[in-house]
Amino acid sequence: MKPLQELSFPEELRYVESHEWVRVENGVARIGITDYAQDQLGDVVFVELPAAGKTLARGAAFGSVESVKAVSELYMPLSGRVVEANPALDSSPELVNRSPYGEGWMIRVEPSDPAELAGLLSAAEYRERLKG
Amino acid sequence: MNPLQAATGLVFEEPLLWERGRNGRTGFSMPRRDVEETPLPQELSVEPPDLPELSEVDLVRHYVRLSQWNVAVDTAMYPLGSCTMKYNPKTNERQAALPGFALAHPLLPESLCQGALELIAALECLLAEITGLDAVTLQPGAGAQGELAGMLIFHAYHRRRGRVRSKILVPDTAHGTNPASAALCGYTAVPVASGGRGILEPQAVAALMDEQTAGIMLTNPNTLGLFEEHVAEIARIVHEKGGLVYGDGANMNAVLGRVDMGRIGVDVLHLNLHKTFSTPHGGGGPGAGPLCVKRELEPFLPVPRVVHREGRFAWSEDFPLSIGKLQAFWGNFGVLVRAYSYILSMGAANLEQASRLAVLNANYLRVGLREHYAPAHDRPCMHECVFSDARQRPLGVTTLDIAKRLMDYGFHPPTVYFPLVVPGALMIEPTETESKEMLDLFLAAMAAIAREAREDPERLRTAPTRCLRRRLDEVAAARKPTLTGRPPSAP
Amino acid sequence: MRYLPHTPEEIAGMLARVGVDDLERLFDVIPPECRRTRPMVLPEARSEWELDRHMEALAGRVTPFRGARIFLGAGSYPHFIPEAVRFVTQRSEFVTAYTPYQPEMSQGTLQAIFEYQTLAARLLGLEVANASMYDGASALAEALLMAVRLTGRRAVALSRAVHPFYRRVVDTYLEPAGIARRELAFGPAGTTDPAGLGDADNLAAVAIQSPNVFGCLEPLDAFAERAHAAGALAVATFTEPLAFGLFAGPGKLGADIACGEGQSLGIPPSFGGPGLGMFAARLAHVRQMPGRLVGETRDLEGRRGFVLTLSTREQHIRREKATSNICTNNSLCALTAAAYLACLGKSGLRELARLNRDKAEYLKRGLAGRGVRLPFSAPTFNEFTALFPPAFRETHRRLAERGIVAGFPLERWYPELEDHYLLCATEVHERADLDALIAEVHA
Incomplete structure (x- = not known):
């Protein structure tokens, strides 16, 4: 596992303490797990994601990510309706390790309460929480 | 003393069954056809499944070679914590193979199977005496099925009293089977953190125990190898709120003849015959997980039960409160024969001595290892001791590396990364059947590995090098699972 | 005692090293209120010869x-x-090893179980088989729980021509979880009538045994069709897998899960156990399957090898959310079945x-x-x-x-x-x- 200073947390993203990130593009939120989370898990071997159309509240489990010997639940950083799950992760779960903020994204969500965005952490705040 | 137990020798490669086979061979002596063929309706006739065809020679060589790729109790020390890999006596195998046992049909009329029924009844009595509980079922096929039976009894008991409960307390040191078994009964497992001394504190239990909670599942000694000293007090707390106490007897080997499970407040307890009672583990099973209960819970035991009346043994289904059945027939009878044979061979004095020596061996390893490895709890243990890689991690060496390197020395590794409460755990259970010189060799190997971790950590990270295979890629196996082979006829 | 190697001198030396003066002191941590009030009373230890006589007498009162x-x-x-099957499966290295947690030291068991999974899947006509369950009845109960997880529905239908002991085990497993069981009647032909299934829209699974408890072949394909049309799984159970040497395996007739007893395949009846719980399913459902799975992989040098895989389904990782509570299974019986099938x-x-x-x-x-x-x-x-x-x-x-x-x-x-x-x-x-x-x- 890498020391904190070697992990990356892009400034333009927003974070939650359960180690998911959010990027809002044209009103749709793209969601994945952070560099820290993928590093802790180790080699990701399977990602279970919800079907498009499912509506989930903030904090609800939307899926899970598995390494060889661990399973972690994934939690919604925002409430909303799932519009797409990353189809590439089905056959290439390693994208989560290789590119957690890029090709390894997990779901796209139509937020139902844009006000929730304000409650998310900045990169600096998230990094601070990890130190604590 | 040279701790290198493993020698290099000639090891044979061996292909898969269907790579070895050739169509047209057979390994089977077909019984004579002494009746005419009855034509088969056309619509039912299909091509048989694609099985490989081998001669008897092929078959024997295939499996003998495969067997040589295993390390087993009969080849080396196998200190897998919580699994009690003790020696499996050979006489037990003989008894289980007697035609009257091995070739007995389960639905024989009672008059034709009195000996088998008597053995079941006798083993139930022996296990009741050994545990201090009142009634026993031998039906569960393994420990986890015993746990399920136990949870079903909790469920049935509470329902009978008109109070269905929804939660169960499970310590954070418990085996994964505990919460999984409880979940099958719809119980939510509520974790109880063990205290700083590695055992449960009564206050922690009191804070969680309420009238929605069916009871607690306890492993005693626990998976840190420590005796739950407050068990009687904890049982009192649970009973006061109307709950029941489940004992996971996986670690019974430490306390034979010493602890009265009934007296400490355990209401239901399962035993693993393939641990404490010496039946072989079979590369993963079969085992047997008898369940022992207090008199009050006897009506809930699975059916049928063997009863003795008018001088003969009989099956009885006449237990209206029974939880039902767990297996099609009566349990893993072949395993029961072996355990019965073991208990008769040992007698009370030797069983007690076995526990003493199991605990002595574990403490001997604990004292010998603490110079090199970080103990999870540096105090006397029962039948197993738990260390971690805390001292090796800064050197870039993990528990996995230590375990893999131990193979090169000719030892099966201990249980690793369990219990979960100890990061990088190495859980070591030598059992009573390992001699002092074997323990000394194990200590010397572990000391050598600790030295290598400092001087040549790369050697550990690339271990093992002396097994049939180097480290196997488990990530690739899980990402793109290949769970069956190609048919022999495929190119 | 021949299983206990310690000499008195060794015990004394080891105690000195541990720092206690008597074996009993090792148990000082056990509080007095937990101790037995009297010693165990068990029959006196028997010599090997005496044991043989006793066991032969007991076994002699059973008709094999x-x-x-x-x-x-x-x-x-x-x-x-066949003696060759009995012989190879009695090898110490198979019998006295445990679950192959450490693959480099357990390739024998792992390859043998991979071979079993392959042959079992072929026999049952499905894509993937697990490493074994306890017996046919508990395998059926686990199959129905799997169907409940896959469909999210909480009712199953079972034919009354499924072995009554199997139905009883299903009841035991499913009842506390609140999963409803519906029975399907059998007709004058000795088989279950597919029309009797009626509305299956709320069902997770339809379970049929073939050959059934009366020995009759069931119209499995008709049930599979109806089950699938209603969004339910077709679960086929069996007690005599040798039948699939002659008749189509359940998967070939549309079953989504085939589960049953494999005792017939080289395993002695042993008064009912241990047998072999066989369990096969479609690859698409593998992540909801109970039980262990062995998969093929490569080692550091690129050589073929085998490991336990997809373990995140199991209790030691997923605990209360596992697909089953099973840990110890009937591995040696699975190995026996594979050797038997290859022998034939x-x-x-x-x-x-x-x-x-x-x-x-x-x-x-x-x-x-x-x-x-x-x-x-x-x-x-x-x-x-x-x-x-x-x-x-x-x-x-x-x-x-x-x-x-x-x-x-x-x-x-x-x-x-x-x-x-x-x-x-x-x-x-x-x-x-x-x-x-x-x-x-x-x-």
Whole structure:
């Protein structure tokens, strides 16, 4: 596992303490797990994601990510309706390790309460929480 | 003393069954056809499944070679914590193979199977005496099925009293089977953190125990190898709120003849015959997980039960409160024969001595290892001791590396990364059947590995090098699972 | 005691190293209120010789099928076990190892189980089989729980012609979880009527046994079609897998899960256990499968090897959310089944299966010639139901006194089937045995 200073947390993203990130593009939120989370898990071997159309509240489990010997639940950083799950992760779960903020994204969500965005952490705040 | 137990020798490669086979061979002596063929309706006739065809020679060589790729109790020390890999006596195998046992049909009329029924009844009595509980079922096929039976009894008991409960307390040191078994009964497992001394504190239990909670599942000694000293007090707390106490007897080997499970407040307890009672583990099973209960819970035991009346043994289904059945027939009878044979061979004095020596061996390893490895709890243990890689991690060496390197020395590794409460755990259970010189060799190997971790950590990270295979890629196996082979006829 | 290697000198030396002066002091941590108030009272330790005599006496009071006069099936089948199969599966290295957690030291068990998974999947006509369950009945219960997870529905339907012990185990597993069970009646042919399924829209699974408890082949394909149309899974159970050497395996008939007892495949009946819970399913459902799985992979040097895989389904990782609580399984029995199937081979399996059917058909004809009725018209494999005149009850009892068991009285499980007996004949029954039984029947 890498020391904190070697992990990356892009400034333009927003974070939650359960180690998911959010990027809002044209009103749709793209969601994945952070560099820290993928590093802790180790080699990701399977990602279970919800079907498009499912509506989930903030904090609800939307899926899970598995390494060889661990399973972690994934939690919604925002409430909303799932519009797409990353189809590439089905056959290439390693994208989560290789590119957690890029090709390894997990779901796209139509937020139902844009006000929730304000409650998310900045990169600096998230990094601070990890130190604590 | 040279701790290198493993020698290099000639090891044979061996292909898969269907790579070895050739169509047209057979390994089977077909019984004579002494009746005419009855034509088969056309619509039912299909091509048989694609099985490989081998001669008897092929078959024997295939499996003998495969067997040589295993390390087993009969080849080396196998200190897998919580699994009690003790020696499996050979006489037990003989008894289980007697035609009257091995070739007995389960639905024989009672008059034709009195000996088998008597053995079941006798083993139930022996296990009741050994545990201090009142009634026993031998039906569960393994420990986890015993746990399920136990949870079903909790469920049935509470329902009978008109109070269905929804939660169960499970310590954070418990085996994964505990919460999984409880979940099958719809119980939510509520974790109880063990205290700083590695055992449960009564206050922690009191804070969680309420009238929605069916009871607690306890492993005693626990998976840190420590005796739950407050068990009687904890049982009192649970009973006061109307709950029941489940004992996971996986670690019974430490306390034979010493602890009265009934007296400490355990209401239901399962035993693993393939641990404490010496039946072989079979590369993963079969085992047997008898369940022992207090008199009050006897009506809930699975059916049928063997009863003795008018001088003969009989099956009885006449237990209206029974939880039902767990297996099609009566349990893993072949395993029961072996355990019965073991208990008769040992007698009370030797069983007690076995526990003493199991605990002595574990403490001997604990004292010998603490110079090199970080103990999870540096105090006397029962039948197993738990260390971690805390001292090796800064050197870039993990528990996995230590375990893999131990193979090169000719030892099966201990249980690793369990219990979960100890990061990088190495859980070591030598059992009573390992001699002092074997323990000394194990200590010397572990000391050598600790030295290598400092001087040549790369050697550990690339271990093992002396097994049939180097480290196997488990990530690739899980990402793109290949769970069956190609048919022999495929190119 | 020969299993305890410590000499008194060694014990003294080890105690000194540990820092206590007496073995009893090792138990100081056990509080007085936890201790036994009296020592265990067990029979005195027996020498090996004495043990043999005692065990032989007990075993001598059981009638084994070796005499071939036991015409019982009903979930446990007498078959000839080749010595080569018995021999290789008794190898110490298989028998005294445990679950292959450390693959580099367990390649023997791992490859053998991979081979078993492959042969079991082929026999059952499905894509993937697990490393084993306890027995056929618990495998069926686990299959229904799997269907509940896959569909999110909380009711299942089972044919009444599923072995009653299996249905009882299903009840035991499913009842506390609040999963409803519906029974499907069997008809005059001895099979379950697909039309009786009715509305299946709320069902997670439809479970059918074939050959069923009366020995009859069920119209599995019709059930699979109906189940699939309603969004339910078709679960096929079985007690006699040798039948799939002759008749189509359940997967070929549309079953999504095939689960049942594999004792027939080289495993002695042992008074009912250990047997082999076989469990196969579609690859698409593998992540909801219970039990261990072995997968193929490569080692650091690129050589083929095998590991336990998809372990995140299991209790030691997912704990209360696991697909099953199973840990110890029946691995050695799975290895035995694979060795047995390989010993037979494709054509041997077919020939043996044919011989089984032919023996049973011979017995059928012989009994019918004596006026015994064959109430069910559906095709059968190596067991069948026969309706005897009421006087046969006495004959059955009298024969039992001579160690001959002329079938299982179905009335015990189905009160409406008065005087119906389930008879089984396999390759172990010679023609003379069958003739002798036929001669006893006076209709």
